[in-house]
Amino acid sequence: MxxxxxxxxxxxxxxxxxxxxxxxxxxxxxxxxxxxxxxxxxxxxxxxxxxxxxxxxxxxxxxxxxxxxxxxxxxxxxxxxxxxxxxxxxxxxxxxxxxEGCLVEGTEAEYAAETYVQAGALLRAFHHQAVRSDPDYEAAATAKVLAWLGEPHRIEDSDAAKARAILGTYEPRPVDVVPTHGDWQPRNWLVDGNEVRVIDFGRFEFRPAASDFCRLAVQQWRTDPQLEPAFFAGYGSDPRDSELWNVMQLREAVSTAAWAYNVGDHEFERQGRQMLHDALHRF
The missing domain is CATH 3.30.200.20 (Phosphorylase Kinase; domain 1)
Known part of the structure; x- marks a missing residue:
């Protein structure tokens, strides 16, 4: 039975x-x-x-x-x-x-500005509990992505070579890290009435605050650019440093494409390869 x-x-x-x-x-x-x-x-x-x-x-x-x-x-x-x-x-x-609540992803709430105002405010509260300087985070994060490039993947050879060259010459510096969710996006938000709630902290770690913006930047903010200022209206400020943000998005793209290939998620893998193509154009 x-x-x-x-x-x-x-x-x-x-x-x-x-x-x-x-x-x-x-x-x-x-x-x-x-x-x-x-x-x-x-x-x-x-x-x-x-x-x-x-x-x-x-x-x-x-x-x-x-x-x-x-x-x-x-x-x-x-x-x-x-x-x-x-x-x-x-x-x-x-x-x-x-x-109680339904997933925001796939509903009208996914592209409602108020959802992002609330999501920004919730993330601010989570991030602002603690901050510390980490001299090793950037080097470790970069080494992890370079290791992904050494594993089997379907990233185009030219893109992989460019990413490896950029990350290989990147000079990490100490960064401030905070408690981060690790997958802050509508598939991990619930809406109950008009209230946004958050689930799934399985990727929790201390990271730079901007790392929690990566998924939104290549998904919902790209589809509807008005959602980005709505989010930061709730968050209160935009802490992104241009150099760190560009490197962060590059690392996120490589990791997404390689991880998705590894687990057989072909749609997510395609998204990762597109993310990588876009990230490389910023360098």
Whole structure:
């Protein structure tokens, strides 16, 4: 007989959830099958929740737990992000509250200016909790992208050579880093009535603030340029440094194209190659 978690969870993970949420039942499997993160909407007598779990090599769950235990409260206390209910880092499993709302992506809200004013304000609150100088971030981020270029990919040879040349001569300097979401875009925003909420902190890390603008810059802001000033009206200022921003977008493009190829997401891979083509034109 199929288990309540559709065999998405290990025996240990399922046992923990059953202890935390007696009588747990599956409502919907929301997992994104390109990676080994299980995302399950469940309910028990205590209410409705989201269960997330990952395999031994999955770093997203640990990051999300760390984010919730230290930084997400600034949003969750306003009901603008989910509250963490239970977590076990060693088992790579967590339970968070279920937030009402529908995904912004694919709805009218995706191209509504008010959505971006709110998203900017929420991100400002998240970023402004802490700041520190990191002398190593830029060098490490660049080395990681150069390593991607050494792995199998379908980036055009000429584009790969240009990217390698630019990044190979780039001279990193210390940068200010803040708590970042890592995937700040409409597929991780909910709208409930007129209120925007944020989910999925599995890519949380301390990075330059502008790194959280990268996805928007190549997607929604490009489709409707009026959304960019709406976002910064909520955020309060535009902290982008032109040289760092250009390098950041180049690294993001390479990583997107190479990672998407690696997991077999062909649409995202095409987007990454287009991002790279556009990023290279800035140099």
């Amino acid at each position: 199929e288990s309540w978690h559709s065999n998405r969870l290990s025996t240990r993970q399922a046992g923990l959830v059953e202890t935390w949420l007696p009588g747990v039942r599956l409502v919907s499997d929301l997992s994104w099958d390109l990676i080994d993160t299980a995302v399950l909407e469940v309910e028990s007598a205590r209410g409705r929740y989201i269960v997330k779990a990952g395999g031994p090599a999955n770093h997203h769950i640990e990051r999300e737990i760390r984010a919730h235990q230290s930084w997400v409260r600034v949003l969750s206390c306003q009901n603008r992000a989910p509250k963490l209910i239970h977590a076990d880092r060693s088992a790579s499993v967590l339970v968070s509250e279920y937030l």
